[in-house]
Amino acid sequence: MNPPTIKDVAKAADVSVATVSRVLHNLAGYSDKTRQKVMQAVEELGYQPNAIARGLVNKRTQTIGVLFPDVSSSFSSDILRGIEEIAQEKGFSVIVCNTAEEGKRTMKYLQVLREKQVDGIVFTSEVLKDEYFQVIKEMRVPVILVNTMSQKYTIPYVKVDDRQAAYHATDYLIQKGHREIAMLSGSLKDQIAGYPRFEGYRQALADNGIEYDESLVAIGEFELEASRLAMRRLLAEAPSFTALFAASDEMAIGAMRAAFEQGLRIPDDLSIIGYDDLKFARMVYPPLTTIHQPLTMMGRMASEKLIALIEEGSTQVASSIVSHHLVERQTVKSKP
Amino acid sequence: MNPPTIKDVAKAADVSVATVSRVLHNLAGYSDKTRQKVMQAVEELGYQPNAIARGLVNKRTQTIGVLFPDVSSSFSSDILRGIEEIAQEKGFSVIVCNTAEEGKRTMKYLQVLREKQVDGIVFTSEVLKDEYFQVIKEMRVPVILVNTMSQKYTIPYVKVDDRQAAYHATDYLIQKGHREIAMLSGSLKDQIAGYPRFEGYRQALADNGIEYDESLVAIGEFELEASRLAMRRLLAEAPSFTALFAASDEMAIGAMRAAFEQGLRIPDDLSIIGYDDLKFARMVYPPLTTIHQPLTMMGRMASEKLIALIEEGSTQVASSIVSHHLVERQTVKSKP
DNA sequence: ATGAAAGCGCTAACAT
DNA sequence: ATGTTAGCGCTTTCAT
Numbered sequence: 001m002n003p004p005t006i007k008d009v010a011k012a013a014d015v016s017v018a019t020v021s022r023v024l025h026n027l028a029g030y031s032d033k034t035r036q037k038v039m040q041a042v043e044e045l046g047y048q049p050n051a052i053a054r055g056l057v058n059k060r061t062q063t064i065g066v067l068f069p070d071v072s073s074s075f076s077s078d079i080l081r082g083i084e085e086i087a088q089e090k091g092f093s094v095i096v097c098n099t100a101e102e103g104k105r106t107m108k109y110l111q112v113l114r115e116k117q118v119d120g121i122v123f124t125s126e127v128l129k130d131e132y133f134q135v136i137k138e139m140r141v142p143v144i145l146v147n148t149m150s151q152k153y154t155i156p157y158v159k160v161d162d163r164q165a166a167y168h169a170t171d172y173l174i175q176k177g178h179r180e181i182a183m184l185s186g187s188l189k190d191q192i193a194g195y196p197r198f199e200g201y202r203q204a205l206a207d208n209g210i211e212y213d214e215s216l217v218a219i220g221e222f223e224l225e226a227s228r229l230a231m232r233r234l235l236a237e238a239p240s241f242t243a244l245f246a247a248s249d250e251m252a253i254g255a256m257r258a259a260f261e262q263g264l265r266i267p268d269d270l271s272i273i274g275y276d277d278l279k280f281a282r283m284v285y286p287p288l289t290t291i292h293q294p295l296t297m298m299g300r301m302a303s304e305k306l307i308a309l310i311e312e313g314s315t316q317v318a319s320s321i322v323s324h325h326l327v328e329r330q331t332v333k334s335k336p
Numbered sequence: 337m338n339p340p341t342i343k344d345v346a347k348a349a350d351v352s353v354a355t356v357s358r359v360l361h362n363l364a365g366y367s368d369k370t371r372q373k374v375m376q377a378v379e380e381l382g383y384q385p386n387a388i389a390r391g392l393v394n395k396r397t398q399t400i401g402v403l404f405p406d407v408s409s410s411f412s413s414d415i416l417r418g419i420e421e422i423a424q425e426k427g428f429s430v431i432v433c434n435t436a437e438e439g440k441r442t443m444k445y446l447q448v449l450r451e452k453q454v455d456g457i458v459f460t461s462e463v464l465k466d467e468y469f470q471v472i473k474e475m476r477v478p479v480i481l482v483n484t485m486s487q488k489y490t491i492p493y494v495k496v497d498d499r500q501a502a503y504h505a506t507d508y509l510i511q512k513g514h515r516e517i518a519m520l521s522g523s524l525k526d527q528i529a530g531y532p533r534f535e536g537y538r539q540a541l542a543d544n545g546i547e548y549d550e551s552l553v554a555i556g557e558f559e560l561e562a563s564r565l566a567m568r569r570l571l572a573e574a575p576s577f578t579a580l581f582a583a584s585d586e587m588a589i590g591a592m593r594a595a596f597e598q599g600l601r602i603p604d605d606l607s608i609i610g611y612d613d614l615k616f617a618r619m620v621y622p623p624l625t626t627i628h629q630p631l632t633m634m635g636r637m638a639s640e641k642l643i644a645l646i647e648e649g650s651t652q653v654a655s656s657i658v659s660h661h662l663v664e665r666q667t668v669k670s671k672p
Numbered sequence: 673a674t675g676a677a678a679g680c681g682c683t684a685a686c687a688t
Numbered sequence: 689a690t691g692t693t694a695g696c697g698c699t700t701t702c703a704t
Contacts, residue, residue: 003476005697016675021699029673046474051451052391053697056680061388063431063452072417072632074410074615081408084434088441093431093452095399098420105424115387116399116429138382140339224619253619260621279410280616283560283589285596296408341681352691357683365689389681392696 004045012041024049055117063093064120064306065113067106071098074278075295079124079146082299090307092119099126110135120306122146127191128153142309144302148192149319156309156319158302162193165291165324166200169245169273172326174208177335178243178271181205182234183217184227184251193222197247197275216241220251227254235262242270242335249274249281249290256284256331267333277327286330293324340381349377360385391453399429400456400642401449403442407434410614411631415460415482418635426643428455435462446471456642458482463527464489478645480638484528485655492645493655494638498529501627501660502536505581505609508662510544513671514579514607517541518570519553520563520587529558533583533611552577556587563590571598578606578671585610585617585626592620592667603669613663622666629660 006024010017015034022029023038030038041047055061066083068076080096087094095118097109103126110132113121121136124146133153136143145157173181183201186194198217205212215238218230227246231254234241246252252274256266264270266286274281274290281288305317342360346353351370358365359374366374377383391397402419404412416432423430431454433445439462446468449457457472460482469489472479481493509517519537522530534553541548551574554566563582567590570577582588588610592602600606602622610617610626617624641653 003474006699007697017698018676018700019674022674025699031673034673048447048450050392050453050697052388052397052453053680054699055388056386056392056682056697057699059680070417071420072413074413077408077410077413077416080413080432081406081434084407084432088434088445088448093433093448095429096416096420096432097429098417098424109424111384112424112429114384117386117388138339250619257621280619283586283616284620285593342683343681353682354684354692355690358690361683367689370689386681389696390683392681392698393683395696 003050004047005050006047008045009038009041009047012045013037059117060119060310061117062091063095063116063118064122064303064310065095065097065109065116065118066122067097067099067109067124067126069099069101069103069125071096074280075276076124078278078295079299079302082296082301083122083303084299085296086300086303086307090303092303092307103129103132106132107135110139114139119310120144122302122306124148125192128155142306144306144309146298146302156305156317158298158305158320158322160293160298160324161321162196163200163203165275165293166197166245166247167204168200168324168326169275169291170201170204171208173243173245173271173273173332174204174210176243176271176332179210179335180239180241181210181216181243181245182238182241184230184234184244184246184255185217185219186222186247187219193247201245213239215239222248222250224250224254224257227251228258229254231255231258232261235259235264243332244270244272246272246274249276249278249288251275252288252290252331253280253284256288267331271332271335273326273332281327282329289329289332290327291324292327294322298322339386340383341386342383344381345374345377345383348381349373395453396455396646397453398427399431399452399454400458400639400646401431401433401445401452401454402458403433403435403445403460403462405435405437405439405461407432410616411612412460414614414631415635415638418632418637419458419639420635421632422636422639422643426639428639428643439465439468442468443471446475450475455646456480458638458642460484461528464491478642480642480645482634482638492641492653494634494641494658495656496629496634496660497657498532499536499539501611501629502533502581502583503540504536504660504662505611505627506537506540507544509579509581509607509609509668510540510546512579512607512668514577515546515671516575516577516579517546517552518574518577518580520566520570520580520582520591521553521555522558522583523555529583537581549575551575558584558586560586560590560593563587564594565590567591567594568597571595571600579668580606580608582608582610585612585614585624587611588624588626588667589616589620592624603667607668607671609662609668618665625665625668626663627660628663630658634658 099106120142149157220230277292435442485493556566613628
């Protein structure tokens with residue numbers, strides 16, 4: 001009636017459970033005919049090991065937990081895909097945790113992951129607060145940070161250098177002949193995607209002898225509608241500009257929308273470069289020139305590092321600054 | 337050194353483990369001061385129950401497995417979000433499984449879910465093959481289908497009526513005065529998103545006295561580039577048409593691209609309606625008129641049904657055909 | 673080569 | 689009100 005256990009197999013094969021366990025794990029210590037008998041019993045009963053019982057004794061669940069601020073975003077799900085891919089290859093399952101806005105559920109989820117005895121955690125796109133770190137520390141499992149990092153604690157991370165990538169984007173615009181370059185930035189309080197990108201923009205200007213003009217940058221949210229409005233304001237009130245660096249693709253698209261509404265043509269009248277290279281960057285028209293972050297690969301790397309930490313008990317793995325690249329599509333044009 | 341167990345708590349509180357278990361579960365059978373002692377010990381030791389051990393005895397893991405053909409698609413991740421939301425509310429964790437193209441890893445994953453003793457499964461967007469059904473049956477856990485269904489087995493599902501929704505889309509175009517309506521369809525062998533949508537299109541034409549013209553429909557993949565090419569061919573070779581029904585938003589966007597390239601204006605020269613209402617439908621320009629599928633809600637419903645099945649051991653819950661709706665944006669225009 | 677038995681951390685009778 | 693104990697299904701000494 002109930003699913004067969006190792007005991008049932010042992011009985012059917014007329015051996016002890018220890019022996020069954022041995023053959024199941026390819027350990028030494030049984031004759032070939034014993035092996036046959038056991039395998040046959042397994043086959044006939046349709047036996048499947050119970051990973052829960054196994055986990056109890058091994059203190060390993062072959063499961064990792066992954067925390068996202070928003071699982072359903074294109075950004076998160078690309079990372080997730082990479083994580084899952086490697087995890088399953090290496091025999092791990094992944095529990096997804098949506099921490100919701102401002103990590104409202106982060107603590108609760110860490111709790112759950114702890115009770116569920118996950119072997120490791122990947123923490124993405126959010127600032128690692130002290131309280132998070134404390135409970136993770138108590139869990140005594142490895143963590144990997146993705147698209148975020150911690151100044152305070154030395155935890156391996158996988159991310160691109162946002163400052164450098166933003167610098168790259170801005171510099172590209174400059175190389176194309178633009179001098180009046182506006183920016184749509186996230187909050188400067190945002191240590192992940194806000195401040196660093198703004199800094200990169202500013203530095204690129206400085207290095208090219210272009211004076212920074214505060215009225216050329218609009219600071220707002222990473223969201224289409226808000227960005228459309230911000231861009232509209234920029235267009236109305238700011239000094240004129242021929243190019244725009246948007247701190248995210250979604251912002252860039254909001255900006256494009258605003259530009260269209262003012263009758264501007266892109267890239268003829270205005271060049272725009274985005275950041276992220278989410279799937280829809282190539283779906284808009286004209287296709288968006290942007291900074292590509294290799295999200296799926298970052299997920300893979302994180303997964304690999306984490307599992308290395310789990311399996312080899314390697315105390316430390318190195319962090320990775322992965323390289324972004326700029327993908328030229330059709331929203332940037334040389335200034336004549 | 338090791339994380340404290342219930343035994344440690346019992347010792348510290350100077351009671352038996354049974355008593356600790358009782359207060360942890362709010363069962364009756366202890367004095368108030370005992371309760372105090374226990375809670376204090378829990379506090380001091382930082383005790384956290386071990387869900388694995390609990391799962392072993394309860395035969396319940398408070399975990400569900402979710403299978404997606406592609407976790408990272410906008411489509412899947414919207415559903416995932418809904419599932420996760422309800423699951424965490426009800427105290428369940430979700431293991432994500434990416435079955436990859438053509439369910440290559442489905443069998444393997446079902447295996448894993450079985451070993452991990454998940455309490456239930458949600459199976460999305462793929463045909464439920466016999467072999468899948470067999471192992472799920474052996475697992476003796478409830479399943480819910482999302483965006484798919486089974487003729488052969490009576491398994492509760494959550495989906496929209498694709499045929500009806502496609503009918504709606506086509507009929508809408510007709511009501512707007514269009515008579516020459518092309519379609520970009522998925523493979524007619526695709527029982528989920530292919531054939532039913534095609535049928536809806538055809539039926540709407542028929543019911544409005546419009547003759548079906550085979551040369552007006554292009555059958556291809558649900559993918560941007562392929563659709564762009566298909567559309568280009570349609571534009572070149574098919575009889576002229578004033579409107580297009582695309583079986584997915586991505587197809588619609590590919591079609592828009594092809595149209596732009598031919599110098600057509602949308603919706604002035606050509607009306608287009610899509611299907612799905614993924615996030616990027618509103619990001620393109622002009623924003624896409626399309627059939628909205630309430631994916632996140634469908635995820636929530638599936639999660640709810642599944643958990644009901646798990647908890648109340650309800651033998652059966654009803655399937656739900658959820659209603660789509662048509663969202664009017666800017667790609668369809670009345671024919672003058 | 674094989675088996676007996678002691679747990680892993682917890683729950684749930686069954687006693688008292 | 690509280691404790692004792694027998695498992696849950698498995699792995700792993702330790703014997704033999």
